[in-house]
Amino acid sequence: MADLFPDTLPEDAPPDAPRPDAPLADRLRPRALDEIVGQEHLTGADGAIGRMVAAGKLSSMILWGPPGTGKTSIARLLADAVAMRFVAISAVFSGVADLKKAFAEADKAAEAGQRTLLFVDEIHRFNRAQQDGFLPFVERGTVTLVGATTENPSFELNAALLSRAQVLILHRLDAEALGRLLDKAEALEGALPLTADARAALIASADGDGRFLLNQAETLYSAGIDTPLGPGELGSFLQRRVAVYDKDREGHYNLISAWHKSLRGSDPQAALYYMARMLVAGEDPLFVLRRLVRAAVEDIGLADPQALAQCLAAKDAYEFLGSPEGELAIVQACLYCAAAPKSNAVYKAQKAAWRSAKETGSLMPPASILNAPTKLMKAIGYGKDYAYDHDAEGGFSGADYWPEELAPQAYYQPVERGFEREVRKRLNYWDKRRRELRGEQ
Structure with missing residues (x-):
């Protein structure tokens, strides 16, 4: 009987082909840049990467985007596209010794006429001194650096390193791009055991992460399901991807900014949505209440003095009731503030008075x-x-x-x-x- 899961690859398989028993995401890894899904603004003929490949010359770059959007695949395919030696390291597992070894090998390769693309995954995890260590090798062309990060490079990477590299932004995969990934999976493995509505729910549950979506699809294939699942049954069988929300990183500050500006812009529906995003992701409700109080005095002020009273009452109610009942009080305060007339006259008066006090010193x-x-x-x-x-x-x-x-x-x-x-x-x-x-x- 034939071995359904051979340990070796067929003789005619490409050198970098995944094993037949590799995870679905690896077996569907793109083999060319035009197979990258959802990043055509970069990989297309008019995109930054497409133009560099057409010219046959790469500049150092930082690929910035959410997880599961193709950063590693792009780096590998870039090296193939311009016939460069590909070396990959991870900032999570690598230290100074690994970097020195990579640079020494790149120097030897350069002497033999071979250019090196050094891919550094999670590059933001290297400290400032380690990041500085890249500079001389990037400057003299020993390596073309391609760094990948999920964090805002402006905050996490040295200015000197950023000045020597292009920052290219990868988009979160939309429903259409995720649907194409599932099409590829089904072409390889067969139809998923899902109704049309459940397939749409599966795509929505991935929250823009292609790798997560394919892992979920592989779980469904492995389960041997005979009857197609509906959305409710799918929800019981699989888990949604946890939203990206690090409380000390950019996603946190982006949502705060969007929420506060929605409050200021008198859009109660958008304000409620962004606040829900924060609270569902695990934000401290008291932090949300502190921000509401700030909005009440900064953006509403005496245009509606009750806004501050509503926020403080919501704090008392939340501390009295706890979650989840107390969150209703936070919602009430949020909606009240968003719907209230707006004025920053108190805020401007405070700034002007403080400035005047500093300038006038000790006048009697x-x-x-x-x-x-x-x-x-x-x-x-x-x-x-x-x-x-x-x-x-x-x-x-x-x-x-x-x-x-x-x-x-x-x-x-x-x-x-x-x-x-x-x-x-x-x-x-x-x-x-x-x-x-x-x-x-």
């Missing part, structure tokens, strides 16, 4: 409003002629409270929205009364 307030707890202070005029506003007609004296060396300022400028419209009327009233009491027009 008018003597009339200084504290006079001792006889000496009273003798030198502290508190003299202070106008007690409650004794004045209308409860307003119109006194000048500014230092003599500083003209009255107007830090706070209420907008014509929400409650601040009423605040503006009040300020205008007091300004008019002040001018009348001082005999000004």
Whole structure:
């Protein structure tokens, strides 16, 4: 009987062909750049990589993109496309000794007329000193560096290294690209045991990660399922990919930014979506509440003073109820803030007042409003002629409270929205009364 899983490859198999028992993702690994799915903006004829291959010359580059989008495959195929020696190392498992060995071998290869493409996976995991170690070898052309990272290179890589490499951004695979990957899998292994709706659900569950999708497909093939599964049955059988959300990395800050800007832009639906993304991924609800409080005072302010009260009440409710019931209070505060009229007048007033305080130093307030707890202070005029506003007609004296060396300022400028419209009327009233009491027009 023939061996269904031979340990050796057929004699006519390509040198880099995967073993027949290799994982499905390896067996479907692209053999040419035009087989890369979902990154045509780079690999196509008009893309950065396509142009470099057409010219037969590569520059060093950093491939930045989510997991499972083809970074390693692109690096391997680049070397083949321009007939370069391919060397791969991982920053997770490699140290200085491995780098020195790779550079020494590249030097010898260069002497023999062979160029080297050095692929460094997870390059952001090398520390700054190790990253600096690449510079002389990249500069003199010993290696063409192709680094792969899931983290923002602006934050994780040295400026000196970035200045010597192009940053190329790989896109998260969309539903169409993931569907093409499944088509390839089915051409090799046969139809998946799924209904059309379940197939769409499988694609959605991958969250843009092609490798994860193929691993899920392989699990389905291995299970020997006779009757096609529907979406509900598929959900019970397989797990969704956990969303990428590192609390100290770029994904975290991207969602915070999107959420805060949605709040500021008065889009309650988008604000709720981004907040849900954070909380579902495991963000601390108290962190979310702190950000809501900030939005309430920075972007709403006195346009709706109740926004701050709603946020603080949500904090109390969450601490009282816990999850998941307490999260309803967070949702209420989020929707309230997003729907509220917006004003950054308080925020701008704070910035202007702080700047003025730093610039004016130690100017003395008018003597009339200084504290006079001792006889000496009273003798030198502290508190003299202070106008007690409650004794004045209308409860307003119109006194000048500014230092003599500083003209009255107007830090706070209420907008014509929400409650601040009423605040503006009040300020205008007091300004008019002040001018009348001082005999000004």
